[in-house]
Structure formats: structure tokens, C-alpha cells
Amino acid sequence: MRHVSTRRPTIRDVARRAGVSVTTVSHTFSGNGKVAAATQQRVRTAAHDLGYHPDVIAQGLRNNRLGVIALVARQLDALRPDFLYDVDYFSRFAGAAAVAALAEGLGLMLVSDPTGPRAAGAALASDGFIVTEPVVDDPLVAMLTSAGIPFVTVGEVPGRSADGPDTAPHVDIESGRLTALALDHLWDGGARRIALVTGTDRNEWNLRSVAVYERWCAHRRMTPSTVRVPEELDGGGHQAAGRLLDAGAVPDGVYALTSDHALGLVAGFAERGLRVPDDVRVVAGSDAESLRSARPTISSIDLEPEELARRAVEALAARLGGRPPPPVGRPVGHLVVRASSAPADPPGQALGPRP
């Protein structure tokens, strides 16, 4: 007999119990129609007695919105499915996005690229998408655009500057400012032969960093030296160190865009007898726990994924609600100086820690 009581109460049950129509119940909850205060009270107590909660799916069917946004985790599609690069960044981003979504009354769904082979049907049920680090001619962006599904990218979609106003709404990751920040910091520390280690994804982060780096070098009459290694390549940083040293012009400063690569780089330098930061200073372009605990600790750009996530969610929520986009806030992302780029001790002085 218990199966009788197991059915969750519907709006009809509430209506019956309150002695009104379902319309009235719907109205009292949505605040849409006109319902007398006394009636509202009756409805509310009836609903409460029954433990009624509106069915989100039925609502979704009717209003064509579920209250769920999707975060596309492209790293999930990497060749090694059990491997996530830039774990810190993604995890901090996803966690903060979930919290921000919650605050907007939305759920956060983690999906792999819906243009990929295993397109999850459920993924398409979401009201909007957050796409991190879109690449040039991004198929996902194209798909979302043509399907008319609202989305927000984190970082601009590169290679569209010519299109003008056609650019998709995005959260600014300020890659230009941050690159300059890192390079200036290395320069201020005394580095005069600064190399760049970048990933191969054609996203804004990589592309703009390279562009800014080259302009920056030209401005200072420095010959740029760029090494490209795939983001997801294990030991990529190590390899980059080798390539930089073998190339002849040994750098005295390196800006490595990926935290993993920065780690490998430092290790690679150590193996070849170069001391960090004494012989070569290193700054990573993305912060991670591992940089904090490495020996030496490694300086980095903290992109503030939490803040980016919050902004992305807010922008998307505003879009979904037909509200104007939130105003741009303070500049996001900052430099965290650690041992790997600490200013050189004056020559001839003891190397021990100073009070």
C-alpha cells in the first residue's frame, strides 16, 4: 500500500486540498495573476501540508528553460581521459561557477564538448553554455551560434576581431595586460634575454600572449625566442628547457604560460646546471598549488578563476534573463611573486635566508 503515498504531490493535489483551481495555485506561486491574500494563504498552507514542490522538469517543458547552465570541460575530451591539465585552474573555476550558479538559482552541469562524438543528450537541455578558452574557428562556438543557444566564453574568441560587433559575449581574461605584467616583472628583476614558452592551442591566451610578447620585445630591441609545446604533453616543460638551452641563446628569464610547463622547465634547468632564480628567472602564466610548494616556489600569474567564473555565470544569467550585461568590474588577474623570480642577491653576498 505504501506505493500510494510515494507519489509526490502535484499542483492538482494542492488545488484540491485548498479548494481552488490549479490556475490559482500556479498564480500564487508565480505571482502572475491576481489572487486574493486569503486564498493565497489557503494555497500555501495546503502546499506546505502536502510537502509540495513544483516539478522542475514540467516547468522546464512549459517555459523552455530548465534552470541549468552547462560548463564545457574540454579537457575531459583529452586523449588520456584520466588526465586533466591545469587541474587547479579548472577545478577552481568549476567550483566557483557552481557556487555562482547556485546564487542565481541555476544548476551547473559539467559536460564534454557537445560537438564531440559522445554528445550527451542531456547536455542540450541546458539553458546556456559557458565555454572556456575558445579557439580560432571554434566549432562549438559556431554550433551554439547557429543553434541560437545563449553562451558566454571565457577569453575572447580569437581571430574574429575583423568581424567587429559580431564577436560573442565573453569575460575578459586580460591576457594582454597580464603578459606585460609578467614580462615587466622579469625585466625589472634584471632579465634581458626573456623567452616565452607557450602551448599550442589556438586560444586567446596563447595567441595574445605571443603577440604582446613580440611587440614587447620589439619595443625593447630584444630578439624574441618562443618555444611551443602542447599543453597536454607530459614533460613538455622539460622538453622546452632542452630546446631553449640547445638553441644557443641561453635565456635569463622565461615566461611559461602553463603551470605544468613552468614546473618541468625549472626541473629541466636544474638538470642542466642552471640555477633558478640566480641564473634564470621563471614566471608561470597560470597559478597552481604545485607552484606554491615546488622548490624553489614558482612565481605566477593568478588568473583568479573564481572571479572569472563568477563573472561568466553572471553574464550568462543576465543574458538568459534578458537583463543587460553586468558592468565590467575591477581588473582581474594579478602577479604572485615567489622565489623563482625573486630579485637577484647582489654578487658576493651570502645566499642564506635573510631575516
Place this chain on the structure above:
Amino acid sequence: MRHVSTRRPTIRDVARRAGVSVTTVSHTFSGNGKVAAATQQRVRTAAHDLGYHPDVIAQGLRNNRLGVIALVARQLDALRPDFLYDVDYFSRFAGAAAVAALAEGLGLMLVSDPTGPRAAGAALASDGFIVTEPVVDDPLVAMLTSAGIPFVTVGEVPGRSADGPDTAPHVDIESGRLTALALDHLWDGGARRIALVTGTDRNEWNLRSVAVYERWCAHRRMTPSTVRVPEELDGGGHQAAGRLLDAGAVPDGVYALTSDHALGLVAGFAERGLRVPDDVRVVAGSDAESLRSARPTISSIDLEPEELARRAVEALAARLGGRPPPPVGRPVGHLVVRASSAPADPPGQALGPRP
């Protein structure tokens, strides 16, 4: 005029175009009724021409299932909302869970504790829940149980052993075996005064580890020495080191359940002049990138969150599909030996690396 073409095609459009009823269209896709092969073909091409995809929400309304499971991220509710402890574990878990869910045709929703203050309506739309690290008298478990919502926990719900068959379905994290593994390893390395540093959450991991540790000590006639520090306490490991040393009986081996604490512990020991692993060996109970790159590198138990996540998703999916639970697989979780617990060099021998 474009708004006309913008409506996505429904099952009715397909039916009309194929010259059949909607029932037939539904049947050809679900494989439920009997539909002649030729008719099926007509329907499929019609659907393809129209770019038809069934509406997940409408399906969900009828079948009472959306194809989405929820992963409860309790760390999101921590006091500092921008802080996740054991980032590695959670991120690896969530990523793998999303992939596994995808493979089952399910979406993965990240939600905060639905019993919490900000209960997201959408959260309740999910078909089932994955609850990591349930605690004694877990309110969430109680809520899910009473609401009849299917769920799977990762790690047993502690304090229910008396209930017998009443225990909730769970994925075994094998905390007993792993604790013994770590302790035996310390013992084999020569440690004879082994301390335990544990968190304060009353989950299986902490509780069982303590229990096994105490039994293990009794068996070897060793006086147990346990230090408790909250998981989310920054600098908790550091504090633990202080407490252990101030207590008088300086340990020569420590098993610290949280990776953060292990890190702080090593740092704390170093400050007080204790060398790791020479004076005291350390093993962490949870692996993380930071342990891999710390100096010295720190041994740990790799819980294999990816495998746990996969199992949790599969178990939940089976439950949702009314299928029997998947068979238990190989033992999961293993010890990763690093420098912090390397066997002592025989006295009088050089300390340099050996080939």
C-alpha cells in the same frame, strides 16, 4: 520572418513529413513498438532532413527522469567559498565522474548540499545523487533516503554498521586496507613510533583510519599518538607538527590523512630541525600534485579518485536503470612511495643519489 524557421522541429513535424503518426516516430526511436523496416527508414530520413532531436525535457517529464545525476560538492559550502581543500581529489573525481556519466548517457550536475540554505530547485531535478564522504548521521543521506531519491555514497556512511542491511549503497574506498598499507610501509622502513594526523570530519575515512591505527598499534604494542586538526584549517599540518613535538614523544613516522596536512607537517618538522625522511618518515593519506613536487617529494596513498568516480557513476546508473549493481572490481587505491618515506640509508654511507 526568420522567427518561423527558428522553432525547432518536433516529433509532429517529423511524423507529418514521413506520412506516419507520432506514435510511429516515437517507436522507431525508442525501439519500443513494432515498426516495419521500410517505415523506420522513412522516419529516420525525415528526422534527419529536419534536423530533429527529441526534446530531453519533454522526455523527462513523461519518464520522470532527466538523464542527469548530481554530484554533491560539499566543499563548496565551506566557510571560505573560494577555497577548496583537497582540490586534486575533488577535481579528479568530478572530471572522471563527468566522463563516466557521459559514457552512460547521463549528464553530471555539480550541486552544493541540497539540505543547505540555498537549495537549488534545479538540483532536485536530477535522477540520482552521488554523495562523497558522508558523515555520521548525515542529514543529506537522511533526506535522500526519506525522499526516496536514489543515491550512492563514496565511502560508507559511518555509524550504521549496527543497522545491518539498512546501509546505503556505496563505493568502497577501502580505508581499512589502505591505512594498514601505509602503516606497514612506515614500519618496514624502520619506524617504531608512528603517529597519526587526522581530520575532524566524522566520515569513514577519518573514523576507520583511527580505528585501524589503534588496533594496529595494539597488535604491535605501540602506544598510539593521534592528532586531530580540521581538514579546512590552513596551516593545520604545521600546527600538528608542533603538537607532536611538544607532546614529548617525538615520532619517527607519521601518517597524515590529508595532503595539505602532510605538506605542512613536513615544513613544520623542517623548521624544528627534524629531517624528512632521515629523522621522521611521512606518508600522506591522499595524493595531490603538490606532494609530487614538494621537496622532499611526499609519499602518499593514491585513492584513485578516477576509479572511485567511475564506480560510483556505474553503481548509480545501474540503480537508476533497475539493473543489478556492477560486480566489485579489483582493490582500488595504492601506495605511492616517494622520498619522504624512502628506506633509510645504512649509517655511514654517502647520501647522494645511487644509480
Place this chain on the structure above:
DNA sequence: AGGCCCGGCCAAACCGTTTTGGCCACGGTC
């Protein structure tokens, strides 16, 4: 020949909401 089963198809009910259009009574306006 009659009865039965079964393959192939369809019309209609149903899932739990929201929204539209209308009904009724009441009060104010001319």
C-alpha cells in the same frame, strides 16, 4: 470456414506545469 494470433499502424490519454481567454459579480460613470 472459423477462430486466433500477430505484425504494423494509429488516436487519444497522459506527464505536471503555465498561460490564455472568459466568466461573474461588483462598483463607478455617464
Place this chain on the structure above:
DNA sequence: GACCGTGGCCAAAACGGTTTGGCCGGGCCT
């Protein structure tokens, strides 16, 4: 007194699928 506006309520039509029950005709058995 006819008219209109409006506050309060409701019945019914969506929303886009799935499932039930039934209809029809042909082959097989007796």
C-alpha cells in the same frame, strides 16, 4: 439603467514527448 473596468477565479489549451488500447488485415491452425 446601460456600460465599462476590474478584481478574483476557473476551464482548457498548450508544451513535446511516451504509452495504452484498439483497429485492421493476413497467415496459420483445426
